[in-house]
Amino acid sequence: MKAGTRFSAQAFLDSPGPAKTISEYRRGETVFTPGDACQHVFYIRMGGVRLSALSSTGHEVVVAMLGPGDFFGEGCLAGQPARVGTATAMTPSVILHVARATMVRLLRQEIAMADRFISQMLSRTIRTEEDLLDQLFSSIEKRHGQADKRRAGGSRT
């Protein structure tokens, strides 16, 4: 194998080229919204992105806050046909769009890319799991608190 012909995940992610485009977003601009077709995986070169979801009653919750070097919109690799959440630039951002098919091929063929991707997925999962746990515990505590109160109220009668 010749030196120099090896795939560099970093170089790929930092340069323009076929099957990928680089877009700039202003602060507050959306990268995608629910229902948009899943055609790209995104990579943040500069700036920051907020992933959020909207409830049917119009409440918004933030699912993740991402920064330079993070991927997002990877749900389409798992077969999601349309976006389920919203991605919004939190600051002026430079974002790489990699076509889904290209990303799939790169993950298959380029271990350096798969490595990068796996390590990011792992840290994302851990973070989201922690958020989920916070919610579960606060909900459990609240419910138990209410049950205790009901019991205390009931014992008087």
Added chain:
Amino acid sequence: MKSKPNGAFNAQAFLESAGVARKIVEYRRGEAVFTQGDACNHVFYIQKGGVKLSVLSKAGREAVVAMLGPGEFFGEGCLAGQPDRMGSATATTDSVILLVEKDRMVRLLHKQHALSDRFIAHMLARNIRIEEDLIDQLFNSSEKRLARTLLLLARYGKHDKPVRAVPPISQETLAEMIGTTRSRVNFFMKKFQRLGFIDYTKGLKVNNSLLTVVLHE
């Protein structure tokens, strides 16, 4: 590059057999695979059975983060550098589990595309599921969360044919999964039964109609 005949790496064969730096262990129902605070030395793969991932809060309450089945990995947090287990893994039924040493798993993910493919697919699915659980937790009532959990346990939307039958699960565990008390779960289960959404004859079965609880506002 040398390549032996049949030397191609087979991810499925690897995950289904024991060998260098990996072993197969059987767990009885209720047995712990690891507990919170244990050192992170292995990544696990479920060959047969099922595993519950749970975490204990400082106040001593348990929350269930995931119910996993055959073909799924767990304990992968150690690949991201977690020194200790953040939660516990318990066999929910008699299970056969492959333990792969952490360093070996790291090496294999670097070298073997077939395995990193499998692993990426697993991580994507886990990630999506956890995000959905989080959103569910933030937005929905405990009644809706219970309905969604039951549907997911019966594998609605996951395969062409949902199994309908839910694997044996206590109301306590359901409460720990959705973040409520057992008495609330009991209350909603009775309601679902009365409305014909679930069926308790011969184990717990989930009917399509339970979807209305999730979809109805």
